[in-house]
Amino acid sequence: MLIFLGKRLIQALIALFILVTIVFFMFRLLPADPTAAMVDASLSPEAQMQIKASFGLDQPLYKQYFIYLKNIILHGDFGMSFFYRESVISVLASRILNTIILGTTAIIFAYSFGLVLGALMAWYRGSLFEMSSIIAGLFFKAAPQFWTGMIFLMIFSYGLGWFPYSGIREAGYEASGIMKYFSMDFLHHLVLPATVTGLYYLAQPMLLMRNAMLEITNEPFIELAFAKGLPERRIIFHHAARNALLPATTTLATKMGQLIGGIVLIEYVFSWPGLGREIVMAASRYDYPLAQASFLLIAFVVMFYNVLADLLYGFLDPRIVY
């Protein structure tokens, strides 16, 4: 197990290194000139050179690459944001937490509802409930997340006025540090984006759970539980569901990685100040250091969950030997 963990971590590190390299050259070699955005063309050539030098953009490409690597690895430094004129890391520090909180809430929502619905679907097989759950799951899977977000905003924010329509806190609300995540105001802002994201990821755990349950309910021990005269609710949740959890749960970490990757759109619709929204803003402002760092951080989170997925898989299913 430890050897596997070590191997997997080394693999992830190599992958990360290659990704960092690809991203560097992608940003430098593509037609759009990253210097054009921040160096005002109306300035004198000397002044332009000076600004370029201050961002290290006057060096040859391979030197820039080594400076960039050294800064990331040794100092965790991703450079200065062209737009905010402060270090990329300090811009992104708060964004990371916002994204992870939103993502985690959404995935918990998707899996807790998905598993329970899946279990009930299998139990009440062929019922109207099963049919409508499948249709709803398929619908939210086929609908782009941002559109579901718009529809929910239309109904629940503007129509019914139940939830705020953007951001993470009311204007004028002041809280510092970690405490800002423990207020009712924050939770109130979290409900809609988390629900919409969760609905998109609901279908898979739900259907996996349903299929696993269908298989389990044919097993003799369920028959025995019935013969013992146990109440139906107890049989569903204590006997059958517990044994059917495996296939769905093993997908959790992988889905979390995917979810973080796709969260851009939800953050955009709900003006959620996270990494994904920052990517869109940075890319449209040609703020390449910031876009590049946000992208790498998201990739880092995705890889982290992929490694976690592999480990969790072995932990949950002892039959898997590394």
Next chain:
Amino acid sequence: MKSKKINLLFNDPLAVAGIIILTIFIIIAIFAPQIAPYDPNEIIRVDGKIQRLQRPSGEFIFGTTYMGRDIFSQVVMGSRIALRVGLLAAFFVAIIGTTVGLVSGYYGGWIDTIAMRFVDILYGIPFIPFVIILVSLLKPSVWNIILAVSILTWRTVARIVRSQVLSIIQRPYIKAARVAGASDFRIMFFHILPNILPLIFVEMSFIVGWAIISEASVSFVGFGDPRAVSWGKILHTAFNNGAVRVAPWWVAPPGFAIVLLVISVFLISRGIEQAINPRLRDGR
């Protein structure tokens, strides 16, 4: 054998529903300029007055936008971009993924190791952010969106094809072909590939849906082709003009169009999967 499988596909009511919906969309896309009552970019005036934010009516089936453009015409024209992106991306992905998967599984050894490690790395790249960044660097256009989607998505096809090749290559008829002197190329593309083709179709139809959603997403956040009318771009304009607050008719139609088209390819994909895998049949 083949026709039997196709019959199975056509006996599955859900798959047939999917095929019908997809066909309708294709017909709409082909005849889009004839179906659309207005030019999607035309600012419609009546007596010199711009028809802003008109509710759906006989004149404007889905109403009009803030700029006085006909939403029904935009949605109809948008089907062209959606289908083009979906079908072309799926086509490119299938070609790249199949080739890599075939070669990787067939030759094995270091070729396989390198290819599969590379696929692993691709799996660590977050999809939507990658497409957004690549498209913004290359300049927004339909082709660049197709390119960005294809560059990343072939990973799934490559993995699936490779694992199939590994099992098919063990079968006696492959050995027989080799003894008979067939070249590697011939074995890969004429003996192995036909057996994997249905599975590739399943994956392709998924990718059609996936690519359509991606194009919509990228256009929605503002990196769509500036000259094209796409469903994502309609929603982008709607969102930026506060349609969520004032004009539900502007938001709903393009979204439902995406949902319908994506569901139709999901259903087709599921139908093919059941037709080729008997264990999935009979309501299991």
